[in-house]
Amino acid sequence: MTHRQPVRVSDLHTFDTIIDARSPSEFALDHIPGAINCPVLDDDERRIVGTLFKQTGAFEARRVGGAMVAANLAVHIRERFADRPANWRPAVYCWRGGMRSSSMVTWLRLVGWDAQQLAGGYKSFRHHVVAQINMLCPRLKLQVLCGATGSAKTRVLQELAARGEQVLDLEDFACHKGSLLGSLPGVAQPSQKRFETLVVSVLDNIDIGRTLYVEGESARIGRLAVPLPLVEHMRAAPCIEIAATPQARLAYLLQDYAYLGQDAAGLADKLGFLKQQQGTATVLRWQQWAQEGNLPSLFAELMTLHYDPHYQQSQSRHFSSWSQRRQIAADDLSAKGIAAVADAIQGTP
The missing domain is CATH 3.40.50 (Rossmann fold)
Incomplete structure (x- = not known):
């Protein structure tokens, strides 16, 4: 297993699976082609954590959200990823390459899979889309x-x-x-x-x-x-x-x-x-x-x-x-x- 290192959009084709760790509604709005949606927080959970963050602060939001993330990751590892071989290499992303994708990558790597995180998350992919349109269309x-x-x-x-x-x-x-x-x-x-x-x-x-x-x-x-x-x-x-x-x-x-x-x-x-x-x-x-x-x-x-x-x-x-x-x-x-x-x-x- 290689060291944990940020992945660029141009490197995604080298991975076995692209995992979108965002909520289902975020995934439905847009996602990287070929990605599968494995949320670490579903839409309701994400709303709950966001409300807690605004009303009580970061610690309480992380305490409650962390428990939700752990429970969801356990389900994904036990069910969604149960048939993945030891040499499976997934790339994981969330909105900005923050805590949601980082949490998933940490747990997948603890299992022994060579999981890597997309630098900048979906936002970096969105920048790629805009840049490609501007660069390729005139050609x-x-x-x-x-x-x-x-x-x-x-x-x-x-x-x-x-x-x-x-x-x-x-x-x-x-x-x-x-x-x-x-x-x-x-x-x-x-x-x-x-x-x-x-x-x-x-x-x-x-x-x-x-x-x-x-x-x-x-x-x-x-x-x-x-x-x-x-x-x-x-x-x-x-x-x-x-x-x-x-x-x-x-x-x-x-x-x-x-x-x-x-x-x-x-x-x-x-x-x-x-x-x-x-x-x-x-x-x-x-x-x-x-x-x-x-x-x-x-x-x-x-x-x-x-x-x-x-x-x-x-x-x-x-x-x-x-x-x-x-x-x-x-x-x-x-x-x-x-x-x-x-x-x-x-x-x-």
């Missing part, structure tokens, strides 16, 4: 996929990824389709920090010299902000436009957004946000169609009156190379048609 060899709503851009990205191309699927990480109706049923968006961690998990592992395909997103996807250095580089990158026919787009939208018909009231409520842009009479008609489950009429007018005019204006305004974009025609967005679009993209110089 990316991007190809930006554009296309009006319903052009199956995300499915094309998935097809390219399946073929071994490098892809950054921002909507997948954001758990949102990036439009007014883009929230996913029963799926909450991650925290901003988690979103950025997922982006960096891709950037840290790509070949910077190869093309990275990304969808031409706005600066926000739902309530999440796309990192500004990435937005700026996307705006200057070459664009490929999927020029799908209205008929193909409508067919795709009816399939891709079919779940909206299962919550007519919720769909009508979302459409209400468009009254200022589209006028009360138009939105009331759309809301009536939503209540009736008439998605074909609803999506056809949404395309014509809302999505398409906004798309034409925003693309030329946001993408500096828009006038030099390459267009790929598509009159079919079935699996076969998406494969044909991917074929054409891969043939792009």
